[in-house]
Amino acid sequence: MKGWHVRDIIFVTILAIFMGTIFFVTGPLYTVLAAALAPAGLQPLANELLLGIWVMAGPLAGFIIRIPGSATLGEFLGAVVEMFFGGIWGASTLISGALQGIGSELGFALTGYKHYGWFTLALSSLTTAIVTFGWDMIKNGYASYHLGFMALLFVVRLLSIFFFGGVLTKLIANLLVRAHVLPSAAH
Amino acid sequence: MATVTIDSLTFTYPKRTHPVLDNLAVTFPAGKFSLLTGVSGGGKSTLLNLIAGLTPLPTPGAIRFDGHPLAEIPAAKHANTVAMMFQEPSTQFTMDTVENELRFALENQRMTATDIPAAIDDALNFVGIAQLKHRILMQLSGGEQQKVALAIIVAMNSDVILLDEPFASIDPPTRLTLLQKLMTLCTQQHKTVILADHDLSGYAPWVDHLAVLDSGHLALLSAEETQERFAAFTPDRLRLTRVTAPQATETACLQGTQLGLFSGDRELIHPQDLAFFAGQTTLITGPNGSGKSTLFRALVRLGHYQGTLTYQGRDIQKIARKSYARQVGLMFQSSMAQFLNVTLDEELTLSQKNGNHAYFTPERVTQLLDQLGLTQHRDQVIYSLSSGQQKKAQLLCMLIMAPQVLLLDEPLKGLDLASIQTTMQILTSVQQDLGLTLILISHQLSGLDGLVTHHLRLMDHHLLYEGATE
Amino acid sequence: MNPTLKLALVLIIALEISFTQVWTVNVALLVVCFILMIAYRVKLKRLLWLTLVPLFFATALVWSLSLQGSASSHFLIVIFTRMFVYVYMGGVFTQTTEPLMLTRSLEQNAKLPSKFAYGFLAAFNLLPKIRTEVATIRAAALMRGQVLHVWSPQLYFKVILVAMNWSDQLASAMASHGFVEGAPRTHAVTVPLPKWNWWVCGMSLVAVQLGLFWGLP
Numbered sequence: 001m002k003g004w005h006v007r008d009i010i011f012v013t014i015l016a017i018f019m020g021t022i023f024f025v026t027g028p029l030y031t032v033l034a035a036a037l038a039p040a041g042l043q044p045l046a047n048e049l050l051l052g053i054w055v056m057a058g059p060l061a062g063f064i065i066r067i068p069g070s071a072t073l074g075e076f077l078g079a080v081v082e083m084f085f086g087g088i089w090g091a092s093t094l095i096s097g098a099l100q101g102i103g104s105e106l107g108f109a110l111t112g113y114k115h116y117g118w119f120t121l122a123l124s125s126l127t128t129a130i131v132t133f134g135w136d137m138i139k140n141g142y143a144s145y146h147l148g149f150m151a152l153l154f155v156v157r158l159l160s161i162f163f164f165g166g167v168l169t170k171l172i173a174n175l176l177v178r179a180h181v182l183p184s185a186a187h
Numbered sequence: 188m189a190t191v192t193i194d195s196l197t198f199t200y201p202k203r204t205h206p207v208l209d210n211l212a213v214t215f216p217a218g219k220f221s222l223l224t225g226v227s228g229g230g231k232s233t234l235l236n237l238i239a240g241l242t243p244l245p246t247p248g249a250i251r252f253d254g255h256p257l258a259e260i261p262a263a264k265h266a267n268t269v270a271m272m273f274q275e276p277s278t279q280f281t282m283d284t285v286e287n288e289l290r291f292a293l294e295n296q297r298m299t300a301t302d303i304p305a306a307i308d309d310a311l312n313f314v315g316i317a318q319l320k321h322r323i324l325m326q327l328s329g330g331e332q333q334k335v336a337l338a339i340i341v342a343m344n345s346d347v348i349l350l351d352e353p354f355a356s357i358d359p360p361t362r363l364t365l366l367q368k369l370m371t372l373c374t375q376q377h378k379t380v381i382l383a384d385h386d387l388s389g390y391a392p393w394v395d396h397l398a399v400l401d402s403g404h405l406a407l408l409s410a411e412e413t414q415e416r417f418a419a420f421t422p423d424r425l426r427l428t429r430v431t432a433p434q435a436t437e438t439a440c441l442q443g444t445q446l447g448l449f450s451g452d453r454e455l456i457h458p459q460d461l462a463f464f465a466g467q468t469t470l471i472t473g474p475n476g477s478g479k480s481t482l483f484r485a486l487v488r489l490g491h492y493q494g495t496l497t498y499q500g501r502d503i504q505k506i507a508r509k510s511y512a513r514q515v516g517l518m519f520q521s522s523m524a525q526f527l528n529v530t531l532d533e534e535l536t537l538s539q540k541n542g543n544h545a546y547f548t549p550e551r552v553t554q555l556l557d558q559l560g561l562t563q564h565r566d567q568v569i570y571s572l573s574s575g576q577q578k579k580a581q582l583l584c585m586l587i588m589a590p591q592v593l594l595l596d597e598p599l600k601g602l603d604l605a606s607i608q609t610t611m612q613i614l615t616s617v618q619q620d621l622g623l624t625l626i627l628i629s630h631q632l633s634g635l636d637g638l639v640t641h642h643l644r645l646m647d648h649h650l651l652y653e654g655a656t657e
Numbered sequence: 658m659n660p661t662l663k664l665a666l667v668l669i670i671a672l673e674i675s676f677t678q679v680w681t682v683n684v685a686l687l688v689v690c691f692i693l694m695i696a697y698r699v700k701l702k703r704l705l706w707l708t709l710v711p712l713f714f715a716t717a718l719v720w721s722l723s724l725q726g727s728a729s730s731h732f733l734i735v736i737f738t739r740m741f742v743y744v745y746m747g748g749v750f751t752q753t754t755e756p757l758m759l760t761r762s763l764e765q766n767a768k769l770p771s772k773f774a775y776g777f778l779a780a781f782n783l784l785p786k787i788r789t790e791v792a793t794i795r796a797a798a799l800m801r802g803q804v805l806h807v808w809s810p811q812l813y814f815k816v817i818l819v820a821m822n823w824s825d826q827l828a829s830a831m832a833s834h835g836f837v838e839g840a841p842r843t844h845a846v847t848v849p850l851p852k853w854n855w856w857v858c859g860m861s862l863v864a865v866q867l868g869l870f871w872g873l874p
Contacts, residue, residue, distance in 0.1 A: 145722065239832075517797075584801065
């Protein structure tokens with residue numbers, strides 16, 4: 001198992017900034033969505049729908065740099081960049097970033113950093129959804145929602161994370177494997 | 188000072204069968220300026236990276252500095268032994284400002300903190316860029332960035348200075364300054380300089396030795412042989428017989444009104460009116476770094492400009508992006524930038540799906556592929572093709588799209604003579620058949636004659652058609 | 658104040674108020690952060706932005722919680738003020754701390770390995786180039802008749818190839834500028850960590866603990 005080299009650290013940070021820049025493009029979409037849903041008290045749904053793009057850096061970094069900690073670092077560095085680059089959520093960005101990273105890392109850790117395929121990505125999506133939802137229960141008071149609405153939020157979040165962090169990440173990885181950038185390793 | 192000795196060095200890229208460097212044995216003398224030359228993609232960068240210790244050596248000890256392999260020299264002394272200036276000026280810095288980057292380099296060498304400020308000022312003064320000390324690196328021009336890169340090497344006091352095509356995108360006055368400083372470093376401080384460039388023009392007064400890298404083999408010429416080689420070398424000359432000044436009858440397709448271009452706060456093109464004419468092939472020439480590529484980026488809405496730009500009478504900012512991109516296309520200087528898929532076949536399929544498929548029938552595409560010698564590479568990963576093959580594939584992909592106006596930024600870069608001729612034939616016939624408007628930037632001047640009809644010169648921040656008067 | 662210590666303080670307080678529900682402490686923190694931002698001359702425009710954005714989110718969340726949930730009004734006030742504390746504390750931190758000084762401080766005071774500190778900085782400084790590149794990739798695709806959306810794998814594929822290319826170049830450049838992973842370095846600029854910093858940090862934490870203790874229901 002190899003350790004972190006400066007090249008990997010630079011790569012993960014550049015990737016995190018790229019993901020932030022792409023996420024930024026969805027800004028208007030989010031604003032429209034949030035504004036439309038807010039009057040009905042459904043604004044959190046807008047977060048849930050797009051959360052997948054936000055947490056994609058984790059599984060991508062984990063999949064490309066196959067070192068323990070890469071998913072966490074990918075997501076966390078993204079949060080650091082966001083904090084210094086006009087982000088307004090400050091310290092809570094860092095905490096959320098670290099938790100999102102750990103959530104996605106768990107998927108890779110549970111398969112022993114040996115399997116890089118569908119199962120791991122699905123698992124990683126599930127763990128990310130659980131960890132981040134747990135944090136929102138505490139931080140944003142999701143715990144006091146009615147059970148039905150809470151379930152709706154969780155399912156939408158899981159689907160969003162699974163689409164972006166699972167399906168899309170796998171499709172990207174497939175391209176990278178075919179271009180001989182990634183090894184066509186076991187799944 | 189340090190002599191660089193290379194001894195039985197063979198290097199093969201991963202997954203390739205033929206070595207790019209084949210049993211090299213050569214000595215670069217200390218205190219001399221050597222020019223490493225050879226075709227693009229011929230292994231010059233690979234060799235420099237091996238010397239600099241940035242690529243691990245296949246056999247330890249194959250490269251030695253005054254008899255010592257780099258591995259035997261303590262890590263903190265590496266940069267003191269050998270340092271490199273890279274081709275791409277903007278991705279060679281770690282820190283935000285010039286001063287901080289110099290500090291970073293000197294801290295790495297474990298220089299005492301109190302000695303650092305003086306060392307920084309000395310290095311900046313040597314290169315003559317004291318005024319840049321507090322500037323942000325990413326806001327400097329490519330030429331200024333290369334000067335900073337040299338100042339860092341001077342501050343680190345590196346014995347061997349490697350430069351990998353350092354002048355590819357910088358203006359002639361900066362190139363001259365850098366060459367003068369390198370010369371001073373050679374003669375007064377006995378630094379060993381090895382500079383890689385595929386173009387020999389303008390080096391004769393500076394270079395002691397020419398090192399020619401040809402199909403994996405390297406020959407270092409003596410000082411006399413070098414001067415003979417330079418004397419025999421005639422730079423590529425532009426011979427255009429079909430060029431005329433734009434006539435009043437021609438219709439303008441792209442038009443700029445009071446068009447001004449800037450790079451940061453530096454003026455590239457002073458606001459002027461400008462027109463490109465439909466159905467013509469216009470060649471733009473001008474010094475490196477004068478703003479030719481920036482003009483192209485502005486024309487495809489990838490850069491800021493002053494004034495207005497219209498396409499067929501409509502402001503290009505008011506045309507839907509998607510529709511504009513189909514009418515005015517750019518063949519980027521970097522082939523990588525053009526590709527979206529994995530294999531050559533997928534790239535062609537994409538272009539055929541979205542491009543002018545009435546003209547580019549499968550038979551025609553097959554025939555063009557054959558002409559370009561790409562048929563057997565159809566299923567290959569496009570990123571694993573040689574740079575010349577990538578260039579030809581890129582051109583084909585953009586031609587199949589057949590936008591009304593096609594901008595070509597260095598379309599012949601890295602091509603051998605035979606490929607240049609084929610490419611020019613294909614370009615000429617497609618242009619005639621489809622009536623495309625072509626605008627090109629090219630350093631490669633021979634072979635353009637049959638195609639070019641207008642010649643636009645960029646001089647002193649101004650663009651002027653050959654034969655036209657103000 | 659020393660950036661590392663400041664970061665630690667902000668993180669600890671943010672974590673604590675996430676797990677506790679004392680709105681008076683939130684308000685007290687808000688007031689302190691507001692005064693600090695005024696004292697450090699944070700621009701009015703930024704201050705307005707830092708107030709309006711959380712106002713929208715906090716209102717929307719509280720509205721949603723009251724419609725779809727069963728939260729007490731006390732809890733809603735806690736959630737509402739909590740969001741403002743995150744943003745204001747973040748504002749104080751980022752407006753008074755440069756990334757470079759924080760990195761230097763983490764390297765010198767917190768013994769963060771230098772490869773993380775400078776690897777991060779090298780990438781961070783490419784920010785303007787990265788933004789241009791995303792625009793270039795999308796424009797290049799349009800010229801081939803392909804629209805790249807946020808859900809298009811090819812967009813990320815291209816981005817990753819560029820990131821790999823640049824990280825190779827930057828890592829080589831760092832090595833060429835004498836950077837060796839794990840090797841000792843000198844420091845031209847030292848980040849001070851005076852005793853009073855520890856006192857301020859300690860006192861602030863004690864004050865928050867006392868507030869939370871008395872305020873706990």
